[in-house]
Amino acid sequence: MSRNPQGAPSAPIPGSASASIQTVCAHGAPYVLHRSAVRLAAFEQMAEAHRYLESNQQFGKIVVTL
Numbered sequence: 783m784s785r786n787p788q789g790a791p792s793a794p795i796p797g798s799a800s801a802s803i804q805t806v807c808a809h810g811a812p813y814v815l816h817r818s819a820v821r822l823a824a825f826e827q828m829a830e831a832h833r834y835l836e837s838n839q840q841f842g843k844i845v846v847t848l
Contacts, residue, residue, distance in 0.1 A: 818843060820842055820843050820845055821834070821843070821844045821845070822847060823846050823847070824846070824847055825847065827846075
């Protein structure tokens with residue numbers, strides 16, 4: 783195993799990024815990914831959306847539309 787400049791062991795780097803992505807996709811193929819809930823807010827509701835975010839009541843993302 784090779785070592786990085788600080789002396790710690792380093793893992794080999796794959797030949798290409800696309801090969802790495804294909805490997806990850808192949809391993810993830812049997813699983814279903816569910817997106818988290820999304821709350822939409824108009825730009826005019828930014829203050830309210832921010833308060834909601836700070837309250838820690840959200841599950842998922844808050845998207846502000848322009």
